[in-house]
Amino acid sequence: MDTITRRLPAVLTAVALAVLLAWPSITGFYSYNDGYYNGIVASACISAVLTISLNLAMGYGGMLSMMHTGLQLLGGYGAGHLVVKAGAPWYAGIAAGVALGAVLSAAVLLISLRATYLYFGMITLAANLIVVEGGKEWEDLTGGLNGIVGIAPGGLSKTAFYYVVLAFLVLTYIVQRNLVRSGVGRAAMAVRESPDAAAAMGIRPATTKALVFSIAGGLAGLAGALYALQLGFINPDVGLLDNGLVFFVGLFVGGIGTLAGPILGVALIALLVELIKDHARYTTLILGVALLAAMMVIPRGVVGTWGASRFGRRPDREDTDPAGGLPDSVLPPPPPGDVPALEGRGLVKHFGGVKAVDGVDISVGSGTVHGIIGPNGSGKSTTVSCLTRFHQVDDGEVLVFGETAARHPWAVPSQGVIRVFQIPHLFEQQSVLDNVLTGRRRRESYGWLAAVLRLPAYRRQDRAGRAEGRALLEFAGLAGRADRLAGSLSHGQKRLLEVVRAAASGPRVLILDEPATGLTRTEIAALARLCRGFRDAGLAVVLIEHNVEFVMDVCDQITVIDSGTVIASGAPDHVRGHPAVLEAYLGRPDLVEEATP
Numbered sequence: 001m002d003t004i005t006r007r008l009p010a011v012l013t014a015v016a017l018a019v020l021l022a023w024p025s026i027t028g029f030y031s032y033n034d035g036y037y038n039g040i041v042a043s044a045c046i047s048a049v050l051t052i053s054l055n056l057a058m059g060y061g062g063m064l065s066m067m068h069t070g071l072q073l074l075g076g077y078g079a080g081h082l083v084v085k086a087g088a089p090w091y092a093g094i095a096a097g098v099a100l101g102a103v104l105s106a107a108v109l110l111i112s113l114r115a116t117y118l119y120f121g122m123i124t125l126a127a128n129l130i131v132v133e134g135g136k137e138w139e140d141l142t143g144g145l146n147g148i149v150g151i152a153p154g155g156l157s158k159t160a161f162y163y164v165v166l167a168f169l170v171l172t173y174i175v176q177r178n179l180v181r182s183g184v185g186r187a188a189m190a191v192r193e194s195p196d197a198a199a200a201m202g203i204r205p206a207t208t209k210a211l212v213f214s215i216a217g218g219l220a221g222l223a224g225a226l227y228a229l230q231l232g233f234i235n236p237d238v239g240l241l242d243n244g245l246v247f248f249v250g251l252f253v254g255g256i257g258t259l260a261g262p263i264l265g266v267a268l269i270a271l272l273v274e275l276i277k278d279h280a281r282y283t284t285l286i287l288g289v290a291l292l293a294a295m296m297v298i299p300r301g302v303v304g305t306w307g308a309s310r311f312g313r314r315p316d317r318e319d320t321d322p323a324g325g326l327p328d329s330v331l332p333p334p335p336p337g338d339v340p341a342l343e344g345r346g347l348v349k350h351f352g353g354v355k356a357v358d359g360v361d362i363s364v365g366s367g368t369v370h371g372i373i374g375p376n377g378s379g380k381s382t383t384v385s386c387l388t389r390f391h392q393v394d395d396g397e398v399l400v401f402g403e404t405a406a407r408h409p410w411a412v413p414s415q416g417v418i419r420v421f422q423i424p425h426l427f428e429q430q431s432v433l434d435n436v437l438t439g440r441r442r443r444e445s446y447g448w449l450a451a452v453l454r455l456p457a458y459r460r461q462d463r464a465g466r467a468e469g470r471a472l473l474e475f476a477g478l479a480g481r482a483d484r485l486a487g488s489l490s491h492g493q494k495r496l497l498e499v500v501r502a503a504a505s506g507p508r509v510l511i512l513d514e515p516a517t518g519l520t521r522t523e524i525a526a527l528a529r530l531c532r533g534f535r536d537a538g539l540a541v542v543l544i545e546h547n548v549e550f551v552m553d554v555c556d557q558i559t560v561i562d563s564g565t566v567i568a569s570g571a572p573d574h575v576r577g578h579p580a581v582l583e584a585y586l587g588r589p590d591l592v593e594e595a596t597p
């Protein structure tokens with residue numbers, strides 16, 4: 001039974017594709033009005049292309065786009081201009097539509113890099129208004145309110161154009177699927193869920209967003225060009241925001257952030273609109289109700305709900321004990337000479353009147369676990385943020401293997417310094433294995449085109465990455481959970497996964513901020529094993545912890561910070577009995593004494 005239900009989506013997809021391929025023959029055989037029915041399905045396919053584009057931007061990229069109807073309009077203008085005014089063939093019109101959509105998206109993204117989700121949405125809304133109003137007013141170029149007419153796919157019959165549209169829908173779906181399942185897509189989802197965590201793994205949020213939004217824009221332009229060729233005209237009404245309702249409803253009913261959701265959603269909406277065509281004036285009302293119902297009953301949409309159900313989920317495997325070692329491919333190269341792996345000299349960071357870090361010196365060697373301890377609010381995390389450039393220092397310098405650290409947090413990982421945050425920053429909507437693969441992104445050398453075309457470079461790296469990811473999960477005892485959503489793990493497993501994900505970036509310096517908080521004894525033992533494994537592999541591990549017993553057990557060197565300054569540093573035995581340390585832990589001297597054998 002389980003096998004049948006798991007195969008159901010593939011079977012339904014094959015049946016749907018067969019029906020779409022045979023559709024002109026079916027309608028030709030059964031109806032005198034075959035042109036009308038072919039047109040409806042072709043329009044739905046074009047809507048699905050636009051909805052996939054919206055899905056890429058919003059669902060996978062986490063960017064609220066209110067400009068997709070505007071992009072569609074622009075694509076239509078591009079096609080209209082080339083085909084009607086320049087007399088170019090229809091495929092040149094399509095290329096123009098794609099290019100215009102991509103360029104406008106990239107431009108809008110670049111002027112709104114710092115905008116948060118809602119503000120970005122408002123900027124795209126403004127861009128949409130400008131395109132629509134520009135279309136109305138710039139008559140020489142756009143034909144004003146009447147638009148451009150007579151846009152025909154010269155040389156193609158209606159049936160042939162139907163197949164062109166179908167081919168572009170399949171192509172758009174493949175672009176989406178190949179992108180989403182590659183390191184490029186995983187990087188986009190990482191930025192969507194936590195730009196800081198993505199940056200800490202060397203993924204540059206701005207570039208990633210620009211790339212995904214431009215590709216989405218290109219696909220929206222494609223939809224616009226196809227739409228203009230299908231209708232034979234393009235005018236500013238196409239860009240009006242209420243036209244976007246169909247795409248939003250389709251996306252949410254089908255399932256935002258799923259591969260098949262946009263197509264299924266649009267198919268359902270197209271069917272609904274056809275069924276109520278005799279009551280067309282209620283269409284908007286009915287679509288509104290459908291959207292509300294979908295949000296309340298199946299917020300993940302049909303495809304998302306199926307995927308999360310026991311039918312759609314991959315079966316769990318048995319939990320396994322930690323086994324094996326670190327894969328060779330993630331081991332760091334030998335350190336260059338006898339320089340510290342990471343060094344902070346005279347670090348100062350003030351927040352207004354608060355001296356969070358006030359002249360900290362710290363030096364971490366390769367092949368050691370270096371603990372940073374201190375009371376709450378003593379400046380440990382701020383020190384780490386200075387070392388990894390998440391905070392720009394007020395004074396002092398940061399050196400990585402003797403060289404000045406890069407200026408931006410997303411650039412520091414390229415020097416081999418990877419950080420795990422105090423507050424969990426997992427990509428919860430991705431699988432456990434995908435989280436690990438996201439960590440590996442900075443070591444992958446293929447771009448979006450290689451991913452979309454699945455070139456050999458992509459396939460080789462993808463295969464190697466998956467094998468390495470599974471080996472890392474096995475080392476951490478998480479292999480049995482590889483295919484589950486990361487959000488479904490226990491707190492302790494999530495913390496271990498974050499450490500594994502960081503290790504997948506191939507770090508030379510690994511900084512773990514309070515990784516043991518909330519872990520069970522077994523999980524702490526697994527974490528200790530990981531830390532020792534990293535050290536034995538030659539990594540410099542920095543461990544910020546409150547669990548003194550764990551620190552004393554695992555660390556080779558310890559720096560103690562209080563009120564933003566270093567009060568002691570050295571081997572655990574030296575630090576344990578240091579008077580200043582006992583003083584700093586006053587009120588909890590038991591923390592230190594507990595650790596004394």
Ligand SMILES: Nc1ncnc2c1ncn2[C@@H]1O[C@H](COP(=O)(O)OP(=O)(O)OP(=O)(O)O)[C@@H](O)[C@H]1O
Pocket residue numbers: 351354355356374375376377378379380381382383422
């Ligand atoms: N972004 C910020 N803005 C203002 N003050 C801050 C900021 N970050 C930290 N601080 C302050 O700086 C001081 C040091 O904080 P920090 O988080 O570095 O300490 P910590 O030793 O890591 O504490 P804990 O063990 O509780 O995590 C605290 O007084 C804190 O309130």
